[in-house]
Amino acid sequence: MASMMPVSRSGAERQSHMVAARYVTSLVGALERYAGQPALGVGPDVLEFQEVLGGARRLAGVLSGAGVGRGSGLACVAGSNRPEVLLVRIAAHLLGARLTQVLAGPALYGLDHILRDCRPDLVVHDVPVPGTGAPLLDLAELLRRAAGHEPGAVSVQAREDDVARVTYTGGTTGRPKGVASTFGAMAARNAVQPAAWAESVHLSVTSLAQRSGGRCLEQWRAGGRVEILEPFSPGEFAAACRRLGRVSTYLTTSMLYRLLDDPVTARGVPGLEAVSYGDSPVHPERLREAVTRWGGRWRQGYGTNETAVICRLSPADHDAAVGGRPELLASVGRPVAGVEVEVRDERGAAVVSGRTGEVWMRSAAMMTGYWGRPRLTAGVLRDGWLRTGDVGHFGADGYLYLDDRVHDVVMVHGDNVYCVPVEAALTRHPGVGQAVVVGRHSELTGEEVCAFLVPAAGYAPGPGIAAEACDLVEKELAPAHRPTAVFWEQAVPLTARGKPDKRRLRDRAARG
Structure with missing residues (x-):
């Protein structure tokens, strides 16, 4: 990748190149410091901190013998959220390898492309994978070898400016893109867990190959316990919360909706103390339902694969929202420490609060950059700033509000129609549990707005509800925002990352 080629280094850069990556050394220190305490559970089986570290060191020894080392590419493809992939991740970090983790499933796009593109020196897997020319090692065999391997003291080979991970985007706008992050960037991403959150058990219910894996490591740094629940269902989630007693978790938007609509969890989840969320926009009315019904501490993190967390809506913000400032629930919060955010116009000039434009950030x-794609990298990185591809605006009080994705804006008679406000207006109808809006070609207006609706619990889909919901859109926004076509769904199709699959919905809308 052109933007990653070695260049002449200053004294500070040379020193950074020689010092072990603090993202890894701090994790190892925590695993040693909290030895004897429970760290990782799956039902009745619980590993203590020293067992997690010992298991990771054994895996590192086996992987090293298989040729994996600093700068090597290691791909790990698993068919489920099995806890061993967390130990594989730590082992890769100890060795300074470039890790790509994938959770295989029916919604995953382009596994063959990902495994070619990340250029692995070894592929560890527990599901069938396409051949890429790289050596393959079954995960069960890796674990068997590691069980008979002495853990030893594995020195941290990773350095600050080595590439730690190449994670892949969802591929909904084309082929998945590899996002390369250094160990230094991973350390900057590493959030300090609030003490009250670390005191609870972190119940992991989303992909360990994506954000949840990092959250588990954050929990361990603070001495907290992690519990893995696979697969997710409202009933099993509620049972785990009751069993564990004090739980914090991270939920995708679709999981939040499922919990709200399930009779077991709709009114409350005993044991659930703290909830993080933020993978895709949450409709404010539904979020208010959850916060007021369940109580506890809530926080939202807005970010992307490319950026980590950009803005946060804090627990205090959620309390203020239900206490008289409901508009805050439509925002993604304010920029976090160490992150600069600007909203810019098409020419790249910053706009004033209230004006809509593309969100730029730097931290x-x-x-x-994008792994192996210098042209794409040059298109989003400008003078140290990154273009997120999100469209939004700042409120007068510094809160950021997202309106759409740049590529999802619907052009009606040449005017921009942003999907998020339309979706929010549709879900204000009590009969609409979820709404996703896309555009399709129109001979009359260029593009037209199409809405995919999921009925709320207790309501049957029908033209009457659809018309009333569209009336709300026209009343709150403008006639051009009113959907011209409505499709009822039992559930919105999701990508492998749990987000609404707008590419699939655009195809359905185009077919009429």
């Missing part, structure tokens, strides 16, 4: 936590 030490952002990606190095």
Whole structure:
């Protein structure tokens, strides 16, 4: 990748190149410091901190013998959220390898492309994978070898400016893109867990190959316990919360909706103390339902694969929202420490609060670039700033509001129609549990707005509800925002990352 080629280094850069990556050394220190305490559970089986570290060191020894080392590419493809992939991740970090983790499933796009593109020196897997020319090692065999391997003291080979991970985007706008992040950037991303959150058990229910894996490591740094629940269902989630007693978790938007609509969890989840969320926009009315019904501490993190967390809506913000400032629930919060955010117009000039434009950001936590794609990298990285591709605006009080994705804006008679406000207006109808809006070609207006609706619990889909919901859109926004076509769904199709699959919905809308 052109933007990652070695260049002449200053004294500070040379020193950074020689010092072990603090993202890894701090994790090892925590695993040693909290030895004897429970760290990782799956039902009745619980590993203590020293067992997690010992298991990771054994895996590192086996992987090293298989040729994996500093700068090597290691791909790990698993068919489920099995806890061993967390130990594989730590082992890769100890060795300074470039890790790509994938959770295989029916919604995953382009596994063959990902495994070619990340250029692995070894592929560890527990599901069938396409041949890429790289050696393959079954995960069960890796674990068997590691069980008979002495853990030893594995020195940390990773360095600050080595590429730690190449994670892949969802591929909904084309082929998945590899996002390269250094160990230094991973350290800048590493959030300090609030003490009250670390005191609870972190119940992991989303992909360990994506954000949840990092959250588990954050929990361990603070001495907290992690519990893995696979697969997710409202009933099993509620049972785990009751069993564990004090739980914090991270939920995708679709999981939040499922919990709200399930009779077991709709009114409350005993044991659930703290909830993080933020993978895709949450409709404010539904979020208010959850916060007021369940109580507890809530926080939202807005970010992308390329950026880490950009803005946060804090627990205090959620309390203020239900206490008289409901508009805050439509925002993604204010920029976090160490992150600069600007909203810019098409020419790249910053606009004033209230004006809509593309969200730009810069921080030490952002990606190095798209793996092996210098042209794409040059298109989003400008003078140290990163273009997120999100469209939004700042309120007068410094809160950021997202309106759409740049590529999702619907052009009606040449005017921009942003999907998020339309979706929010549709879900204000009590009969609409979820709404996703896309555009399709129109001979009359260029493009037209199409809405995919999921009925709320207790309501049957029908033209009457659809018309009333569209009336709300026209009343709150403008006639051009009113959907011209409505499709009822039992559930919105999701990508492998749990987000609404707008590419699939555009195809359905185009077919009429």
